[in-house]
Amino acid sequence: MVHVRPIRKHAPSRLRFAWLTALIVGLTVCLVEPAAACPSCKEAVAGENGEAGADTSRLGRGYSYSVLFMMAVPFALVAGFGGVCYWHLRKNPSPQV
Helix, strand or coil: CCCCCCCCCCCCCHHHHHHHHHHHHHHHHHHCCCCCCCHHHHHHHHHHHHCCCCCHHHHHHHHHHHHHHHHHHHHHHHHHHHHHHHHHHHHCCCCCC
8 A cells, every 4th residue: 555645735934924924013003094083183182282382281181081981971871771671670570470
C-alpha cells in the first residue's frame, strides 16, 4: 500500500500575521479622519476659542453633562416602564390555575 500525504494549505506564519495586522492598524490610524462633533457644537467651540477670555471649561462641562443625560434617559424610560408593569402585576395578580 502506498502512503499518500494529504494536501494541506499552509497557514500564514505568525510573523506574516503580525505584519499584516500592523499594516491594517497603521493604515486605519493614518487614513481615518478624526471624529468631529455635530456642526452646532463644532461652531460653538470655534466661537468660544475665538473670543478673548472665553471660559471653555464651562462649555466642556456642559457637553459632558449632555452626554450623561443622553445615556441616562433610555435607562430611566426602561426602569419606569418596568416599574409600572411590576406595580400593575402586583396590584392585580393573575389567578392560580
